[in-house]
Amino acid sequence: EGTDLLLRLAEKADMLLEGFRPGVMERLGLGPETVLVRNPALIYGRMTGFGQDGPLAGRAGHDITYLAYSGVLHAIGHADGRPVPPLNLVADYGGGAMMLVAGVLAALFQRSRTGKGEVIDAAMVDGASMLAVPLHALMAAGLWSDKRGANLLDSGAPFYDTYETSDGRHIAIGCLEPQFFAEFARLLPLDERFASGQYDKALWPPMRAAIADRIRQKPRDDWDRLFAQTDACVAPVLSLQEAKHHPHNRARNASVTAGAFERPAPAPRFSSSQPTLATMPGDEDLLPSTMLARFGFAKAEIDDLVKSGLLTDN
Numbered sequence: 001e002g003t004d005l006l007l008r009l010a011e012k013a014d015m016l017l018e019g020f021r022p023g024v025m026e027r028l029g030l031g032p033e034t035v036l037v038r039n040p041a042l043i044y045g046r047m048t049g050f051g052q053d054g055p056l057a058g059r060a061g062h063d064i065t066y067l068a069y070s071g072v073l074h075a076i077g078h079a080d081g082r083p084v085p086p087l088n089l090v091a092d093y094g095g096g097a098m099m100l101v102a103g104v105l106a107a108l109f110q111r112s113r114t115g116k117g118e119v120i121d122a123a124m125v126d127g128a129s130m131l132a133v134p135l136h137a138l139m140a141a142g143l144w145s146d147k148r149g150a151n152l153l154d155s156g157a158p159f160y161d162t163y164e165t166s167d168g169r170h171i172a173i174g175c176l177e178p179q180f181f182a183e184f185a186r187l188l189p190l191d192e193r194f195a196s197g198q199y200d201k202a203l204w205p206p207m208r209a210a211i212a213d214r215i216r217q218k219p220r221d222d223w224d225r226l227f228a229q230t231d232a233c234v235a236p237v238l239s240l241q242e243a244k245h246h247p248h249n250r251a252r253n254a255s256v257t258a259g260a261f262e263r264p265a266p267a268p269r270f271s272s273s274q275p276t277l278a279t280m281p282g283d284e285d286l287l288p289s290t291m292l293a294r295f296g297f298a299k300a301e302i303d304d305l306v307k308s309g310l311l312t313d314n
Helices: 002-012 032-038 063-070 089-114 124-131 133-140 178-187 201-215 220-227 240-245 247-251 288-294 299-308
Strands: 015-018 043-048 118-123 160-164 170-174 234-236 255-258 261-264
Touching (some): 002 032, 032 043, 043 089, 063 089, 063 124, 118 124, 124 133, 160 201, 170 220, 178 220, 288 299
Parallel strands (some): 043 118
Antiparallel strands (some): 170 234
16 A cells, blocks of 8 residues: 555656665565656656665665775875775765766756656765766876875875864865965965975975974964965865854855754855755655645545554654
């Protein structure tokens, strides 16, 4: 009966998204080969860690698991340290959810031309790997080493890294271009042999030591004030709470209140419309009975489903 209920919903839906291990929806009688018969225009999105097939398809995991299999985790961290998990942003959200969104949007565009639905296989390992395509291109060109912390963008370069300040906080430096590095070197200040030898890798170890020693002499906010109106590409490393209250983010209304907490506003922004916040869990609009009514179920039928125990609004 529950399967029949979902199939009825699918008949009127634009898309169905599921995140079970491969085969679960099929065992429930809700696989794409069944659902698309009821609604050939449905976009059926499937998000997993390893994809719908392959030797690891049925294996459990989390962001760090999928990131490890993509090769990306190995590339993140300093040369003298272990790989560092970048929270759960790269595989879960970047390689998983955002790739699924991109797939859904592409499928919706295709449907607008063909009238046909699509099944999307979004694997977090695949997505995280795709985010690293530029690194693979650099490696193929001989411009990237598989050794962690030895490259331009992985903290290998002393002018693209974070440094501890005198108050135990940090600043981020990212002056890759010569003109930006020149401004950084002038304001720090940095010895002329380093200022004129930005891309001389033999100078990178002593340059890093010189920058670190200088940065440790002042608190973070002093450095922020020094570099604030420059193109030296220096920024304070803000905590999540600090970021919400930074003047730039406040000026752009980058935080909004949702329920009981303040969170980042929707992004990106549009010129002719204003994105709205997603409905929060617990809101009346998300109650199963409300959603069934929106799909055309009569109140009496909804009441019967509640009485049978198949549906609950708790």
